[in-house]
Each structure stands twice: as C-alpha cells, then as structure tokens.
Amino acid sequence: MNYDRILIRYGEMSTKGRNRSKFTNKMKSNIKRLLADDRIQVEAQRDRMFIYLNGASFYEVKEQLLHVSGIQSFSPVVKTSQELDEMKEAALELVKRAMIGATTFKVETRRADKTFPLDTHALNHEIGGHVLRGTENVTVDVHHPNLTLVVEVRQEAVYLSCETYPGAGGLPAGAAGKAVLLLSGGLDSPVAGYMMMKRGVEIEAVHFFSPPYTSERAKQKVMDLADTLTKYGGHVRLHIVPFTHIQETIHKQVPENYTMTSTRRMMMRIADRIREQTGALAIVTGESLGQVASQTMESMAAINNVTNTPVLRPLIASDKLDIMDTARKIGTHDISILPYEDCCTIFTPAAPKTRPRTEKVQYFESFLDFEPLIEQAIRDTETIMLPKKEKEMDDLL
Ligand code: ATP
Ligand code: MG
Numbered sequence: 204m205n206y207d208r209i210l211i212r213y214g215e216m217s218t219k220g221r222n223r224s225k226f227t228n229k230m231k232s233n234i235k236r237l238l239a240d241d242r243i244q245v246e247a248q249r250d251r252m253f254i255y256l257n258g259a260s261f262y263e264v265k266e267q268l269l270h271v272s273g274i275q276s277f278s279p280v281v282k283t284s285q286e287l288d289e290m291k292e293a294a295l296e297l298v299k300r301a302m303i304g305a306t307t308f309k310v311e312t313r314r315a316d317k318t319f320p321l322d323t324h325a326l327n328h329e330i331g332g333h334v335l336r337g338t339e340n341v342t343v344d345v346h347h348p349n350l351t352l353v354v355e356v357r358q359e360a361v362y363l364s365c366e367t368y369p370g371a372g373g374l375p376a377g378a379a380g381k382a383v384l385l386l387s388g389g390l391d392s393p394v395a396g397y398m399m400m401k402r403g404v405e406i407e408a409v410h411f412f413s414p415p416y417t418s419e420r421a422k423q424k425v426m427d428l429a430d431t432l433t434k435y436g437g438h439v440r441l442h443i444v445p446f447t448h449i450q451e452t453i454h455k456q457v458p459e460n461y462t463m464t465s466t467r468r469m470m471m472r473i474a475d476r477i478r479e480q481t482g483a484l485a486i487v488t489g490e491s492l493g494q495v496a497s498q499t500m501e502s503m504a505a506i507n508n509v510t511n512t513p514v515l516r517p518l519i520a521s522d523k524l525d526i527m528d529t530a531r532k533i534g535t536h537d538i539s540i541l542p543y544e545d546c547c548t549i550f551t552p553a554a555p556k557t558r559p560r561t562e563k564v565q566y567f568e569s570f571l572d573f574e575p576l577i578e579q580a581i582r583d584t585e586t587i588m589l590p591k592k593e594k595e596m597d598d599l600l
C-alpha cells in the first residue's frame with residue numbers, strides 16, 4: 204500500500220478570515236510550481252490542502268514540502284472507505300511500516316462524520332485491537348506513544364496516517380506583496396530574504412556587480428544563492444546591476460572614508476528605482492546593528508536618507524552565530540562562504556567612517572550628477588528568472 208495523497212494543515216493562515224482564500228491559492232500555486240510534476244494535483248480546501256500523488260513518491264515530495272512557507276504540518280495519508288475491515292487492514296499496514304524502532308502506539312480517531320455508527324472510543328478500540336493482534340512486541344500507550352495513528356472519518360472517506368512532519372510555518376510566499384532584496388554574496392542578505400519570504404513576501408533580488416573587479420564566479424554565486432531561495436515557495440527575479448562605473452566615480456569624487464557610505468546610498472537609489480519599476484513596496488537588506496562599519500545607526504541613517512521607501516532589516520537584532528545557523532539550515536551557508544570577491548570588499552576603504560554625517564556625504568556627492576550614471580546602470584541591468592532549469596543554467600555560464 205502506497206500513500207496516495209498528502210494532507211496539509213495551514214498554520215497562521217487559518218486565522219486570516221476573509222482573506223484566507225487569497226493565502227491558500229497562493230500556497231497552492233507555489234506548491235505546484237515547486238513540485239513541477241504533471242502527475243501531481245493540488246486541491247485547496249477551506250481548512251486543509253490535499254496533494255494527490257498519482258504515483259509520485261511521497262518521500263521525494265516531502266523533502267520539498269518541508270521548506271514551503273505557510274505549511275504548519277503535513278502527513279501522507281491513505282484513503283479507505285468507511286468499511287471497518289478496510290480501515291483495520293490499512294491501519295495495520297501503516298503501523299507495521301512506521302513502527303521501526305517504536306514499541307508503543309495509540310489510535311486517535313476524529314469523527315467528522317457524526318453519522319458513523321461507532322463512536323471514537325469504539326473505533327480506537329476496534330482498530331487498536333486489530334493492530335495489536337497483527338504485530339509483535341507492541342503495546343498501547345495513550346499518554347506517551349512512540350507512534351500515533353490518526354484516523355479521520357469523513358463523510359466521503361476515511362483518512363489514515365501515522366506520520367506528521369512540521370512545515371516551515373509563516374505565510375505563503377507572495378501573499379504579502381513584493382519587496383526588493385539587496386542580495387550580496389555574503390551570509391546575511393540571503394537569510395534576510397528567507398525571513399521575508401517566510402512572512403509571505405515575494406522577492407525581487409538586486410545584486411550590484413563590478414566587473415572586472417568582480418568575476419563571473421562571484422556573479423554565479425549570487426545566482427546560486429537566489430536559486431536556493433526559490434525553494435522556499437516562489438520564484439525569484441534576480442536583477443544584476445553593473446556597478447563598476449559608479450564605484451569608480453565615487454572613488455574619484457568622494458573622500459576615502461566616505462566612499463562606503465556613498466556606495467551604499469547609490470545602491471539604495473538604484474534599488475528604489477527597480478522597486479518602483481517592479482511594483483515592489485519595500486527594500487530589504489541583511490544589515491545587523493553593529494556588525495560592520497556601515498551598520499551603525501548613524502550609517503544607516505545616512506544611507507537611508509536617499510529614500511522614503513520602507514527599508515526592512517529582518518536581521519537588525521540578530522547575532523551573527525544565529526544568522527549562520529539559519530544560513531546552514533536553509534542551504535545558503537556553504538555558497539555564501541565561497542571566497543569570490545564582492546564589489547564592496549574590493550573598494551572597501553581601510554578606515555570607513557563608522558559615524559558618517561548625512562550632510563557631509565550629501566556635500567561630497569553634490570559636485571557630480573550621479574543621475575545619468577544611475578539611469579545607465581538601470582538600463583544595462585540584466586534580469587534572470589529563477590529557478591532556472593539546469594540546461595538553461597549551463598547555457599548561461
Ligand atoms: P552580507 O552578509 O549580506 O553581505 P555584510 O555583513 O557583508 O552583509 P555589508 O557589506 O555592510 O554587510 O552589506 C549590508 C547589506 O547591503 C547587505 O546585507 C546587502 O543587503 C547589501 N549589499 C551589500 N553589498 C551588496 C551587493 N554587492 N549587491 C547587493 N546588495 C548588497
Ligand atoms: Mg557582504
């Protein structure tokens with residue numbers, strides 16, 4: 204007997220009242236796109252979702268579902284009719300298969316169909332008894348069982364399961380609108396992107412890249428990071444902005460200890476344009492207070508000064524070690540620590556100003572009109588839709 208469907212339980216989404224269907228539809232399309240298997244069908248109901256496997260392997264699908272935001276938990280289930288014998292057989296088989304290493308179990312019946320002749324107590328007893336007779340060295344423990352067999356009696360059918368997996372929680376990616384993520388090749392910004400995706404935000408990633416100071420491999424690294432983020436429920440569009448000319452100009456124009464502040468301000472201005480063009484509502488960065496020179500409050504104020512757009516900093520109060528743990532969990536850590544140079548590291552001054560003053564940086568920038576350079580950079584921006592198929596990825600390299 205194979206699992207033929209997966210039951211998905213919604214988390215926070217179930218508290219969404221009238222907007223709920225917007226959330227469930229978003230999650231449904233995210234799941235469909237992620238699984239990309241013609242055999243698989245997804246049905247969103249009011250309080251749960253079903254994935255019909257139609258021959259696809261549960262264990263392969265499971266690995267992908269673990270990452271999908273909006274899912275509270277999910278279980279592979281077997282469907283039977285309301286015939287007691289059929290239920291008992293299915294229960295025994297399921298328990299036998301799942302019992303490896305376990306010695307105690309309990310049956311937990313939910314009787315959504317109140318017309319079913321046996322009550323939950325009687326059903327637990329009938330099914331539990333059958334399982335006990337068909338297994339060895341197994342006992343019932345209603346308080347702390349190793350394994351719980353859930354039997355759900357509904358009008359149309361009975362669903363049995365003894366495996367439940369936690370989902371990623373949060374809200375489905377895309378359900379909360381769109382934001383632009385400043386995505387460097389570092390550890391922090393991919394984690395920041397992941398955290399926003401978990402809150403239902405769809406990501407337009409923007410990366411600044413400065414050839415020939417930065418290599419194609421550095422660009423590939425950022426593509427891999429953005430591609431990894433797509434696992435969490437949506438597609439990600441990556442905008443790669445050629446930044447060399449602007450960085451060189453800043454270098455000539457602005458005193459060295461202010462170049463970093465100015466660089467970040469130009470990034471912010473460009474990101475804000477892309478935000479406008481793509482209909483995004485906010486800008487997300489991987490900044491964390493005090494982590495490096497550009498991440499003091501004075502510095503953030505000077506950088507933020509170029510826009511009124513909300514700048515979201517999900518990692519602002521996080522410790523580096525916690526950020527690294529999350530990066531490992533979401534699969535970006537090992538990509539981020541690859542050594543390829545970033546456009547900022549190359550131009551980083553020996554002693555960047557840790558408490559820059561907004562008026563000063565404005566004054567230094569006032570000698571030159573950066574606007575045409577910004578417009579040119581936006582015109583030359585390359586946009587890549589992720590996830591990419593392997594083949595297309597190869598062609599791109
Ligand atoms: P990260 O680990 O994300 O690179 P960081 O600790 O290196 O962050 P900074 O270099 O000060 O910190 O960068 C702060 C934020 O600015 C980054 O988290 C990212 O959001 C953005 N950023 C920096 N460099 C780039 C870049 N080349 N392209 C796009 N965004 C960038
Ligand atoms: Mg960095």
